[in-house]
Amino acid sequence: MAKQFGGKFSPRxxxxxxxxxxxxxxxxxxxxxxxxxxxGASRPSVAIRNATPDPVGLRSNLMFVPxxxxxxxxxxxxxxxxxxxxxxxxxxxxxxxxxxEGLRATAAYDMRRVARKPALPRKILxxxxxxxxxxxxxxxxxxxxxxAAIYGLAACGLHLAAFGLDPLQDKGTExxxxxxxxxxxxxxxxxxFSLDEMTDAAMRARDRDVEERVEQFQAVARELFRTVExxxxxxxxxxxxxxxxxxGAKDATVKFADIYSRSGxxxxxxxxxxxxxxxxxxxxxxxxxxLLEDRSDLTVEIDVLRDRLQREGVHLDRS
Numbered sequence: 651m652a653k654q655f656g657g658k659f660s661p662r663x664x665x666x667x668x669x670x671x672x673x674x675x676x677x678x679x680x681x682x683x684x685x686x687x688x689x690g691a692s693r694p695s696v697a698i699r700n701a702t703p704d705p706v707g708l709r710s711n712l713m714f715v716p717x718x719x720x721x722x723x724x725x726x727x728x729x730x731x732x733x734x735x736x737x738x739x740x741x742x743x744x745x746x747x748x749x750x751e752g753l754r755a756t757a758a759y760d761m762r763r764v765a766r767k768p769a770l771p772r773k774i775l776x777x778x779x780x781x782x783x784x785x786x787x788x789x790x791x792x793x794x795x796x797x798a799a800i801y802g803l804a805a806c807g808l809h810l811a812a813f814g815l816d817p818l819q820d821k822g823t824e825x826x827x828x829x830x831x832x833x834x835x836x837x838x839x840x841x842x843f844s845l846d847e848m849t850d851a852a853m854r855a856r857d858r859d860v861e862e863r864v865e866q867f868q869a870v871a872r873e874l875f876r877t878v879e880x881x882x883x884x885x886x887x888x889x890x891x892x893x894x895x896x897x898g899a900k901d902a903t904v905k906f907a908d909i910y911s912r913s914g915x916x917x918x919x920x921x922x923x924x925x926x927x928x929x930x931x932x933x934x935x936x937x938x939x940x941l942l943e944d945r946s947d948l949t950v951e952i953d954v955l956r957d958r959l960q961r962e963g964v965h966l967d968r969s
Contacts, residue, residue, distance in 0.1 A: 705757035713746035741783030748776035771816040781806030830882035844896040854907040
């Protein structure tokens with residue numbers, strides 16, 4: 651039977667204050683750490699449930715290899731050959747970076763039920779850059795427009811076949827006002843910046859339990875983001891959560907990280923974890939309330955439609 655092991659230096663270890671200066675403060679910190687860990691374990695692990703793998707995999711990382719090989723093979727080709735090889739390698743490197751961003755954008759698009767197509771088709775642009783690099787590399791080896799064009803088109807086509815196209819149309823935006831959708835997009839983007847700053851600050855604290863709790867709160871916050879994206883009318887009710895509360899959480903995380911990284915204050919750690927729990931409960935409650943309000947609006951629309959049909963002589967069987 652599998653058994654979970656833990657220790658002083660494990661993520662779930664009993665001692666969570668490596669910065670404490672004496673045994674008494676370390677024991678006190680360990681006790682409060684155990685209490686916070688027990689509270690965190692009793693809560694639903696939203697971060698684990700919503701975890702997604704990084705869309706940038708081995709295949710896309712291997713796209714950096716040809717550029718390095720081309721540079722090495724061009725070292726003995728003279729000044730002209732080396733210059734052309736370096737330019738082609740730059741095209742391939744730029745294409746590899748653009749491919750990584752395109753894969754992330756496509757994954758974010760697929761994850762949402764309501765999403766707009768990427769403003770910049772990164773995967774298609776990556777294929778064009780790879781094709782240009784292939785054409786230039788072929789020209790370096792064998793000068794000729796026809797040969798270079800064939801190799802360039804082949805490289806571009808194979809790249810598209812291997813990694814696919816970018817999303818070329820919006821998803822789930824029928825009947826949604828573009829102005830409202832743009833407002834939601836800007837609000838969510840600013841909220842994501844606050845979450846990123848929270849992550850950076852939490853990492854400075856060098857406490858694995860704190861990092862996990864921050865990730866869990868962020869997962870709950872992103873559920874609220876997705877709810878607002880699916881119905882932009884909820885932005886008014888959720889705006890203070892996306893702005894005031896998240897900025898306050900970010901500022902609190904920064905201050906906690908500064909204090910805890912210097913002194914390892916167990917009281918500050920316990921207070922911060924309690925704050926995260928309260929914020930998580932509030933965000934989850936706001937999400938549930940918006941979902942209930944949306945369902946209530948649907949019920950009202952259905953009842954109004956049924957009454958109108960009955961007035962027109964159409965009787966519906968509700969059984």
